[in-house]
Amino acid sequence: MRIVLVLEYNGSRYCGWQSQPAGGSVQDILEIALSKIACHTIRVVTAGRTDAGVHALYQVVHFDTQAQRPLNAWVRGVNRFLPHDIAVSWASVVSDQFHARYGAYERRYLYLLLNRPVRPGLCHARVGWLHHSLDLTRMQVAAKMLLGEHDFTAFRAAACQAKSPVRRLTRLEIYRQNNFFIFEICANAFLQHMVRNIVGSLVYVGKGKYAPEWMQTLLESRNRTYAAPTFSAAGLYLAGVSYDSIWQLPDFIEYPFEICLPAILR
Structure with a gap:
């Protein structure tokens, strides 16, 4: 049978999602825990590979098994073998037609940026940080230029293995709450480092280094060397993955910007 899971994790201790020969990835840890419950080796397929230090509020995986277990075993049972910073929140049996990666039609990310002169202490490794003051309006104007379907070569990592740099950005909103800026980005899929580069x-x-119109020029240049350096992974969260309603996955957790900080930093 095929099982689908929704999980969350704090990625600060891990080398990213994808399995590594030496271990130490979120995938490695999850597969070990699942294998203990199934009593055979489990390999999972994920909706998206998060980088080292990136977190997830709503990550989706599927795996195949012949083990007959109650659904609670794939949640509370697996969590018993997971470290404190990784947790399965939901599980269901699905048909073999479900695919965590290819069945997803949209991914949603949040980036939390602390903007103050002093570096973070309490939320170290959970938020990005910048000491220069930022102009919200300028960033909002620039953000609108990226909406729609474009070639995002200027925002992809040099090592990105995606066959095409074309992606469809459906949402790019920026909010401010006290000293925090919250970036919300939705697309059909993302290139490697695309969110952090944006x-x-x-x-x-x-911070005034370029006018908002520079974002359009940058997009049209299709040249990664013209863009800003890749921003810190610490503030990035995979916050949702969307599928056809026939699969009946739970709605991803909504974190309105007014309350998202207490929810994420709990």
Whole structure:
């Protein structure tokens, strides 16, 4: 049978999602725990590979098994074998037609940026940080230029293995709450480092290094060397993955910007 899971994790201690020969990834830890419950080796397929230091509020995986277990075993049972910073929140049996990666039609990320002169202490490794003051309006104007379907070569990592740099950005909103800026980004899929590169370039606009129109010029250049450096992974959260309603996955957790900080930093 095929099982689908929703999980969350704090990625600060891990080398990213994808399994590594030496271990130490979120995938490695999860597969060990699942294998203990199934009593055979489990390999999972994920909706998206998060980088080292990136967190997830709503990650989706599926795996196949012949083990007959109650659904609670794939949640509370697996959590018994997981470290404190990784947790399965939901499980269900699905047909073999479900695919965590290819069945997803949209991914949603949040980036939390602390903007104050002093570095974070309490939320170290959970938020990005910048000491230069930022102009919200300038960043919002620049963000609108990235909406729609574009070639995002200027925002992809040099090592990105995606066959095409074309992605469809459906949402890019920026909010402010006290000393925090919250970036919400939705797309059909993302290139490697795409979100962090977009945030880094928007920060350049926000601190006055470039005018908002620079974002359009940058997009059209299709040249990664013209963009800002890749921003810190610490503030990035995979916050949702969307599928056809026939699969009946739970709605991803909504974190309105007014309350998202207490929810994420709990």
